[in-house]
Amino acid sequence: MNEIRAIVVGAAGRMGKMLVRAIAEAEDFRLVGATERPGSALLGKDAGEVAGVGTLGVELKAELAQCPDADVVIDFTTPKATLRHAEIAQQRGMRLVVGTTGFSREERKHLEAIAHETGAVIAANFSIGVNLCLALVEQAARALGDGFDLEIVEAHHRRKVDAPSGTALALAEAAARAKGVLLDQVAVFAREGIVGERKQGTIGFAVVRGGGVIGEHRVLFLGEKEVVEIRHEALDRAVFAAGALHAARWLVRQPLGLYSMREVLGLN
Numbered sequence: 001m002n003e004i005r006a007i008v009v010g011a012a013g014r015m016g017k018m019l020v021r022a023i024a025e026a027e028d029f030r031l032v033g034a035t036e037r038p039g040s041a042l043l044g045k046d047a048g049e050v051a052g053v054g055t056l057g058v059e060l061k062a063e064l065a066q067c068p069d070a071d072v073v074i075d076f077t078t079p080k081a082t083l084r085h086a087e088i089a090q091q092r093g094m095r096l097v098v099g100t101t102g103f104s105r106e107e108r109k110h111l112e113a114i115a116h117e118t119g120a121v122i123a124a125n126f127s128i129g130v131n132l133c134l135a136l137v138e139q140a141a142r143a144l145g146d147g148f149d150l151e152i153v154e155a156h157h158r159r160k161v162d163a164p165s166g167t168a169l170a171l172a173e174a175a176a177r178a179k180g181v182l183l184d185q186v187a188v189f190a191r192e193g194i195v196g197e198r199k200q201g202t203i204g205f206a207v208v209r210g211g212g213v214i215g216e217h218r219v220l221f222l223g224e225k226e227v228v229e230i231r232h233e234a235l236d237r238a239v240f241a242a243g244a245l246h247a248a249r250w251l252v253r254q255p256l257g258l259y260s261m262r263e264v265l266g267l268n
């Protein structure tokens, strides 16, 4: 296959810069477009310079509509921006790799409907380790059964805006699916005051925010006499960018449809 022509939207964000860097270093990718939010002081600047990899000849635009055609749009921005990008990508026949988290249920439904038609990988986490953990959590939830209480603890940097993290929710969904229940019916997102004893079968969340923590997830299966813990820690955002590029490479060879990172990695 020829070079994969890619657009990075939100290219001056923490992940956006990582993606521009990863594309600049990959031999099989070419950055053909990059955007930032309308009003950003960086509009008009070179995406490579903003990302610290030197001039790439790609100016930051305020709209995806102003970018040339590409094989794939890579989007780690905000839910509202991602929905807009997905509509444009669909109209122009560009595939989508979405890492944005924090969608409401309605937003997620809308995105998935578009994604099915345009060809997309949507994942709350693009690291191979977390996707392996999703499979392990499913296996553990099935094997350990109701005698073990399930709690998820996640930690992220002080600038993260959504909670619990998309990855924590995905881990909980994997466990709920294995137990044959709906996460909405068993999730306990907060505890404060006299909340009473723990209800059997619930999945509890605890959220830590601070400093520069890139992302830590712990899934605890707490039994009366033993505890099983599945833990993942991201040490570098580059792991998500590498995963997103891997997903894009895979996606451009697939029929149109909506895919998960577990499918990309063959972990299903």
Ligand code: NAD
Pocket (backbone or CB within 6 Å): 009, 010, 011, 012, 013, 014, 015, 016, 035, 036, 037, 038, 040, 062, 076, 077, 078, 081, 098, 099, 100, 101, 102, 123, 124, 125, 126, 127, 166, 240
């Ligand atoms: P960030 O705030 O540093 O970056 C987001 C960027 O998007 C910002 O630069 C912002 O200006 C830009 N943006 C907002 N609206 C835009 C628009 N309309 N057009 C173009 N750009 C726009 O945040 P981040 O840490 O890079 O995270 C971004 C998202 O990715 C979050 O939802 C985060 O949870 C998620 N994330 C996912 C993974 C994963 O593996 N799936 C990993 C890390 C972060």
